[in-house]
Amino acid sequence: MLLARSRRRPDGVQGEFTMALVTYVQHDGARQDVDVPVGDTIMQGAVNNMVDGIVAECGGGLACATCHCYVADDWSEKTGEASEVENDMLEAVSAERKTTSRLSCQITMTEELDGIVIYLPATQF
Amino acid sequence: MATTAPASGPFQIPAHVPPELVRKLGITESPEFLANPHKFMAELHNTCPPIVYSYGDHSPAAWNLLKYEDAYFVLRHPEFFTTEGTGPFPRDPNDYWKIIPLEIEPPEHRKYRAIIDPLVSPKTVVAMETSIRAFANELIDGFIGKGECEFAKEFGRPLPVCVFLDIMGLPRDMMDEFVRWAMGLLHAQDRQIAGQVMAEVTAYLGTVIQEKRANPDDGVVSAIVHGRPGGQEMSAKETFGFVFFLFIAGLDTVFATLNNIFVWLAENPERRQEIIDTPDNINNVVEELLRVFTVTFSGRTVRDDIEFRGIQMKKGDRITSILPSCNYDPDVFPNPTEVNFHRPRKPVLTFAGGAHSCLGAHLARLEVRICIQEFLRRIPNFTIKPGAKIEYWPGGVVGPKDVPLAW
Numbered sequence: 238m239l240l241a242r243s244r245r246r247p248d249g250v251q252g253e254f255t256m257a258l259v260t261y262v263q264h265d266g267a268r269q270d271v272d273v274p275v276g277d278t279i280m281q282g283a284v285n286n287m288v289d290g291i292v293a294e295c296g297g298g299l300a301c302a303t304c305h306c307y308v309a310d311d312w313s314e315k316t317g318e319a320s321e322v323e324n325d326m327l328e329a330v331s332a333e334r335k336t337t338s339r340l341s342c343q344i345t346m347t348e349e350l351d352g353i354v355i356y357l358p359a360t361q362f
Numbered sequence: 363m364a365t366t367a368p369a370s371g372p373f374q375i376p377a378h379v380p381p382e383l384v385r386k387l388g389i390t391e392s393p394e395f396l397a398n399p400h401k402f403m404a405e406l407h408n409t410c411p412p413i414v415y416s417y418g419d420h421s422p423a424a425w426n427l428l429k430y431e432d433a434y435f436v437l438r439h440p441e442f443f444t445t446e447g448t449g450p451f452p453r454d455p456n457d458y459w460k461i462i463p464l465e466i467e468p469p470e471h472r473k474y475r476a477i478i479d480p481l482v483s484p485k486t487v488v489a490m491e492t493s494i495r496a497f498a499n500e501l502i503d504g505f506i507g508k509g510e511c512e513f514a515k516e517f518g519r520p521l522p523v524c525v526f527l528d529i530m531g532l533p534r535d536m537m538d539e540f541v542r543w544a545m546g547l548l549h550a551q552d553r554q555i556a557g558q559v560m561a562e563v564t565a566y567l568g569t570v571i572q573e574k575r576a577n578p579d580d581g582v583v584s585a586i587v588h589g590r591p592g593g594q595e596m597s598a599k600e601t602f603g604f605v606f607f608l609f610i611a612g613l614d615t616v617f618a619t620l621n622n623i624f625v626w627l628a629e630n631p632e633r634r635q636e637i638i639d640t641p642d643n644i645n646n647v648v649e650e651l652l653r654v655f656t657v658t659f660s661g662r663t664v665r666d667d668i669e670f671r672g673i674q675m676k677k678g679d680r681i682t683s684i685l686p687s688c689n690y691d692p693d694v695f696p697n698p699t700e701v702n703f704h705r706p707r708k709p710v711l712t713f714a715g716g717a718h719s720c721l722g723a724h725l726a727r728l729e730v731r732i733c734i735q736e737f738l739r740r741i742p743n744f745t746i747k748p749g750a751k752i753e754y755w756p757g758g759v760v761g762p763k764d765v766p767l768a769w
Contacts, residue, residue, distance in 0.1 A: 284438070292709040294723060296438055296716035298472060300479045301723065303709075329484030329724075331645065360707065362645055362727065 257351035261288045264359040273346045279355055280304040280342035290357035297342040299323060303361040304341040305330040309354035313337050316344050316353070332358030373417045378676050387416040387426060389659075389684060391551070391756045399760045400622070400655060404690035404699050413673055416682075420551045420756070424661070424680035425673070430691035430711065432671060433683035436662055438716035440467045442670075443681060445718055448661035450758060451547060451560065451610070462604040468717050470592075474604065477589035479721065481529065481582050487724040494525055494729060498736040506740060510747060513765035514621050517737070522616035522729055529725075530608065531581015532570065539566075544613040549757040567605050571598075582608060615657055616726050618761025620733055622655035625765055626701075627734075628746045633701065638738050640703070647703050648731045652712045654701055656686040657760045660714040685711045686760065744769040 254274035259282050261269045273282030283291040283304075292303035299322055308316050316339065319327060323343050327334055341355065375384050387406070388395045395402045406428055413432065417423035427433045436443045449461035460466060463474040480486065498521060505511040519541060524534050546559030574584040586604045589596065596604070627634050637647050664679040675681075688711045690698040695708065713720035720726070746752065747766035754762050 289706075289708070294709065294713060294715055294719045296719060298475060298479070298717055300475065300483065300721065301719065302484045325485050326483065329488055360645070361709075362649055 255348065257346050257348060258353075259346070259350075260352075260354045261290070262354060262356045263290050264357055275346050275348055277346055278342050279306065279344045279346065279353070280340070282346065283341065288357075290361075291341055292361040293342060299326060299340065299342065302326045302330050302340065305332060305358050305361060306339055306341040307335055307337045307356040307358065308339055308344070309356065310337060312350070312353045315349055319343065330358070331360045331362050373423060375415075376423075376676070376679075378674050379415045380673075383411060383413070383415050383673070385410065385414040385416045385426075386418060387414065388418065389416070389426070390758055390760070391418055391420050396754045396756060399754050400686060400690075401699070403684060403686040406684070406687050407690060407692060407698075413671060421682075422680055424682040425675060427681060427683045428687040428691070430688040430694040433660070433685065433688045433711055434715060436670075436681060436683060437660060437711075437714050437718070440717060442665055442668055443662035444665045445662060447663055448680070449607075450661065451556075451606075459599040459603040461607045462600060464607055464718055465603075471717055473591035474589075475717075475721065477585055477591060478582055478608070481585055482721055482725055484724045487728050490525070490725075491728060491732065494521075495732050495736060497521065497524065498732055499740070502736065502740050510766070510768040513624050513767045514617070514762065515764075517733070518617050518620040518624065518765065521733060522620070523613060525725070525729060526612040526616075529582055530612070531574070531579050531583050540609075540613055544610065547610060548614055548759050549755045551756050563606065563609070564602070567602060567609065571601055571605060611720075612722060614759045615720075615722075616729050618657040618755075618759045619652070619655055619726070619730060621761045621765050622657065623651050623730065623734070624737070624767070625746065625752055625762055626651070626655070627738075628744055628765075628767055630701075631743065631745075634738060634742065636703065637734065638742055641735075643703055644731055644735065646705075647734065648727055649707075649710060650701060650703050650705060651734075652727070652730065653689045653695065653710045654699070656689045656710070656712045659683060659685055659758060660718075683711070683714070685714065741769050 256272035257275050259271050259273045259279060261271060261283055269288055271282050271286045271288060278297060280291055280293045280297055284293050291306065294303045295301035319339055323340050326340060327338050330338065375381060389403065410428060412429040414426050415423060416426045427436060444467055445465050446467065447465065449465055453459060463471050466474055501517050501520060505516050511517065520537065523537050523540060527534050527536065543559050543563050546555050550556055570583055571587055574587045578584045578588055583605055587601055660683040662681040664675045664677055664681065666677050668675050692698050695705065713723040744767045747768040750766045752762045754760065
């Protein structure tokens with residue numbers, strides 16, 4: 238399901254952007270479909286659309302481990318691997334760390350990731 | 363960090379500011395504020411428009427943001443609202459230095475912050491838990507037999523300051539000196555005292571920087587002195603601005619937070635018992651107490667003329683996010699003054715947010731958790747010493763002066 242298209246960014250920044258679909262699934266199962274500009278991170282997609290469950294206190298600086306997410310199994314290959322620094326940070330996340338754990342500030346949306354499903358943990362602290 | 367810079371000259375309303383939005387709120391200084399600062403900042407939601415232009419006797423005029431959503435936006439949009447020139451400490455305009463990394467904006471900011479992030483990362487901080495817990499118990503050993511303590515002096519102050527000095531690679535026996543400096547810079551509300559303390563701090567930090575340059579260690583000061591943001595060496599002014607900022611940012615905030623929390627714990631025995639009875643909920647307890655006892659503020663400067671929430675703001679206007687008020691925003695935290703350890707999770711703005719979010723946040727959370735756990739484990743029942751009256755410091759870090767406890 239390719240949703241890529243152009244429009245104003247949700248955070249108010251003007252311009253034409255290709256959008257790709259991200260489905261955020263809350264800990265309790267609630268789902269939210271959000272169009273995220275290609276080039277933004279999955280964290281930004283959540284924060285700019287008031288998706289609960291991602292705190293992102295440091296704003297994407299790889300300094301806080303509060304944008305922890307689980308990438309759906311069938312998408313984890315496409316998102317690539319966590320860097321060494323990200324892996325270090327993931328050791329300190331408050332919810333259970335799984336093999337699909339990532340920091341959502343480190344996954345940048347591409348057209349290839351259109352339709353990705355992201356599961357959110359119960360806690361970020 | 364907060365605004366304690368002295369105001370210059372008599373206040374005049376700038377032409378673009380609608381007179382009906384001008385207030386003298388008195389945050390950090392008025393008697394009404396000092397009588398009960400957090401109650402005061404919570405009640406602003408009932409008495410005040412969400413954005414006002416406020417001026418004070420000890421702080422420059424600024425747009426004050428009370429709403430969570432507004433502060434959240436401003437903090438996370440450095441392209442509109444910059445930290446440049448917002449540092450609250452007196453500096454000589456002819457020999458100006460930046461407060462680093464606060465006054466450096468993305469993307470440059472990251473290069474500087476990367477130098478110290480590993481030393482305060484969640485993983486590093488978790489590894490400190492055992493030693494902090496042991497130190498907390500040592501302090502408690504020192505006064506538990508007395509049946510009373512001056513919490514601020516005997517626990518709230520030494521614990522975070524000594525942990526901070528350890529991390530910085532500075533000697534613990536400097537504690538009293540550091541405390542005096544922090545008081546002078548943050549609470550004296552006196553330009554002359556601040557200037558004099560500033561000179562002492564400058565001299566001391568200059569010596570420390572030289573020492574660490576000669577003898578590197580694994581502390582934060584050494585990391586800064588030898589740090590190369592983006593591969594470039596820092597100038598002497600940059601190094602100083604970096605060390606100075608951490609020095610001043612790390613001294614007072616956890617101290618004030620603990621003091622606020624322990625006044626509340628002393629006054630609320632049944633809530634204390636609730637915390638003791640639900641040990642698995644401790645992270646929610648800490649987060650909720652950090653929400654209701656937020657101690658500081660966050661300043662920005664308007665980068666270019668902008669309309670924000672229908673208000674015309676001019677390039678150079680100051681903005682202060684009243685973080686304690688934002689954390690009492692009823693639209694985000696229903697029934698906001700109720701301390702509720704089972705709230706649905708919402709990010710608190712205690713540590714600001716975005717690129718400049720508090721880099722000591724992980725450490726602060728850990729320290730607060732350990733202090734609550736260990737104190738309540740050893741001394742589950744205590745009160746404010748009968749007859750004592752809690753008074754608050756004026757200035758940009760909100761907390762009581764003394765916390766006399768008895769058990």
